[in-house]
Amino acid sequence: MGKKLKYRDVVKREGPKTFNKRKLNKSNNKNNEKRNKTISNGSFKRKLNQKKNESNKRIRKNSENEHKVEEPIQNQSSESDSEDAVTVDYMKLLRDSFGDKIQKVSNEAVSSESSSSEEELEEESDKTELHKPDEIEREDDDDNDDDDDDNDDDEDDNNDVQNDTQQEEDTVDDSHDPFVKHVCYELHPNLLQNLQSESQHLAEIHKITWPKLGELLIRIPKCETIETVKHTLLDTTTYAIPSPIPKKLHPKDYFIKPQILPNLHLANKSVIKQEETILSSFQQEMFSIINNYQDFYFPERTFDNAEDIRFVYSLHAINHILKTRIKILHHNSKLGKREDVPEEYRDQGLVRPKVLIVVPFKDSAYKVINCMINIMFQEDKGNVVKKLRFVEDYTGNQLYFPKKNPKPDDYEKTFCGNIGDDFKIGLTVTKKSLKLYSDFYSSDIIVASPLGLRTIIKAPGEPDRDFDFLTSIELLILDQTDIFFMQNWFHVMHLFDHLHLKPKELHGTDVSRVRQWCLNLWSKYYRQTLIFSSCQLPHIEALFTKNCTNFAGKVKVANRFESGKINEVYVQMQHIFHKFNAASPVEMVEKRFEFFVEKVLPLHRDTAMTQTLIFIPSYYDYVRIRNHFKKEDVSFVQICEYSKESKVARARDMFFHGDAHFLLYTERYHFYNRIRIKGIRHLIFYQLPCYSHFYSEMCNLMQEFNMNKKVGSMDNMTVSVIYTKYDILQLAPLLGTERAVRMLESERDVHMLLTERR
Template structure:
């Protein structure tokens, strides 16, 4: 971090290291801002004294706009913790830092204890991610002064901006809109994207939109003294001097593409790679045969249609029989879910469906229909599981239309089967569809060594059995 290289760290787990990572990048950001501000003040003094032989090039110490650090976090609770860490880092023994608008900040970003629903048991990672205020539409400017800090400062008077992708998207706007502003992103020197995996569950388009508006030449001068602006800022080279710190809980092609396509740091890049040895299939506790079926596709774009055709032609006919009732179909992509839902309606199949937009009565009805066997199929989106983490009872057959984004979701969904024991464990089934483009997700589920063998094998079907008594 101190070398100002770009960093991609895909092992930021919600249940471990989260606070330590947050503390480290806050320290780095604050150190950068304090040093930059100190240099500006020193140069102001030098200029005021008008020493002879003073080279004007030495006074170039600013960007085209003031904001230097952008910290992107998913929820208000994350922003609250970031600001609290910044305040604690500025405090010195026996003297508290003066923070303006602190009460307003705590009221808007804090969370009352009564807001939390009682008696709900959820996995540890869910409790860690969804702690506190989970509103995802916010942005706040932070001005760092010598002995004080100002919250809610206007962006063009701020040193650090803490925001969510949605909060930034609403101010950046879209092409053609009259009220849009992204000049404040023109001179960002450190970009920190924390908990990047959660944006996959929110709206990844907002992150891509943000990345495409970073370090562009501003449309207005905003009162800048051009004699103090660094030459590389004036030459529109800011993106080559920006450090990007990317923290995620998993390795995913969409996150990798941000690092590969939008990071141009001349200092270089450092990417941490974790090779999973065992995979999350080892956490499956029920006795269950897992049939992994490989589908062939010529390109990343064609794999969507190839998967749908493979599912409707090869997989679905095996489950149409009434004997194969209580079949849950887990669909990671909302677009695939809509496509399948429309196909099931067209074919007049007995099914019900739940997604992240389904209301509570709709969820209850669907769960009851599925549990009692009144509907043969239940379509479920990955985002529904991410945000709700309900235990769905009544599963006898399980189909993963695509491998889960989070590897531990695989074992969680498989283990739901044990919530409804009717003495029929011997007839339970699990089918997983994958292609060569799912290599990272496959490795996270079955382990890197097995995944390599499966992808290189001439066979398209592989069987694993879990939960056997050895």
């Protein structure tokens, strides 16, 4: 293909007074030799004669233009003896000489996001086979047959980008766009001080109710400053201010880029109704909050609204990247004619990745990326690089679900598709293509699992650690966050500990284009965090409260539970709730163990209380109880997430036949296996389960057809629960919000509820 002519070579470097004809012909002949090669791969063929004719036309055209260029230059040089006295428009001369080629070079320079990133990606795409979204082809090492077509596509893409840049020049800095309000201004010192203090009293709390989302709890940092400050008549500073209380937006106020707007109806057709155009009513309310660039916590994710949620945050992520990209292209076109970089042209972060989407399984990542493809491109349009490799890596390896004694529906929906949990993939967004498997420092979006990120970040002291790519994350999305807790919550906390740290290397960054708040390492105050979970957990609540410090504010969906999962128990039995007191969540761990050993365990060690299952959510509590039982020589068997299948089968058999008094059973094992434990006559919840439906599921196992009639009696079956005031998030979905509050406020420490047989 020859050496590409860079934009800076045309503008900044002083060109020669005359062109070297021999050198030009040599370069053209070299290019023609490459283009005259006939390459066939499948149905792709090149006609040699046609290529020769085209190349000969180019040579004749260039030769004619060359003679036209040499003549005026020689005349000018004869009029002046000094090179400094000669004024030559080299851009015009090069354009007259090279024609379309120099136009392509200029467009490539305009379309680059920085001095190296976009150009390197376009060169890389020349070597990579492109795939349309609906036509997946086999990747091959020899992709030279598509080089010319790819170059033509890149040239058209660059021309379109330049036209779009000119068309959107008036709207790129729209002051009403929440994107501009959020990322383009600095924080006022007073607001920054409030954010750094982390005081809960320095925020305004509002409550509103929307038809679909329900009750919203809004926290907005206090900011007693004005948006614009005039230092002098000509010196005016505009500061970023917190976002207002969210309002349901009209579609015209979405500020969605025109590039993707026509694709949304088809991409979202599985969700929207006939009377709806782009988004469903539920999606409109959610997008109104997310588009306000405030942190958002939605703990009511279900399998029914999962597609709605995925589409909304995918749309927001793509829209954010496109807005950033068009702003950079717009500034590049302005800066091409000047040496200095004004402050208002700072439009980038310390590194390129801007969006991080964390999901638990490969199947989840597959759905997210496919959703982005549908948003970016219509059918039969657009290119996806390395699509085949992506499909092969992120599909298949599905679990087999037995037809006899089937698993619960929620289990099959959770673990459908590829459930691999160690993955990471970079995505680069251009106008007409989405490039998968791009290097992180050349990527706009990163989709990964907590474990996949942990393998890159690693621990202190390990070799080849890398977390610079997390420095300038502007949008962080955590989907199916409750599953992260079942996998390993420490990976999530490890990720947050390495966000927005000072990078060890520049990674080719043009510091003159970096935003000032990025240089000040204030990115955590600009980062928008979206958290979606199917249940409320204290760990997620703490993450949202302490680690999400967006200056725009935060919004949480906080609906009340009218009825609890205990109503789904259809076995007649007593449910005894034991309350204990603790001064803090830290003290709660020790107090719970003491209460269990001193109050609850003695009641169940009698021979009449045989076949007692102890349900334990935390693995560390499980280890502590197991060690205590070994020390006290208590008859028990155990099943946890690390138990081998042979030991699980042996433990189940011994428990069913009454050979073991207790069975220790962890919630994480139940989440991943959902086996049916037979022979349970007494059930102890050491702590309320994270998933409230596990409570009714375990209780419903205590039916007569699951019992060993030779052991125990059906007349004496009980359920005991240990709880404290810090368990309100698990108690409310189990009993209902109103009843849970009454029990916590009551002076009695023991409450008994009865369920009837249905």
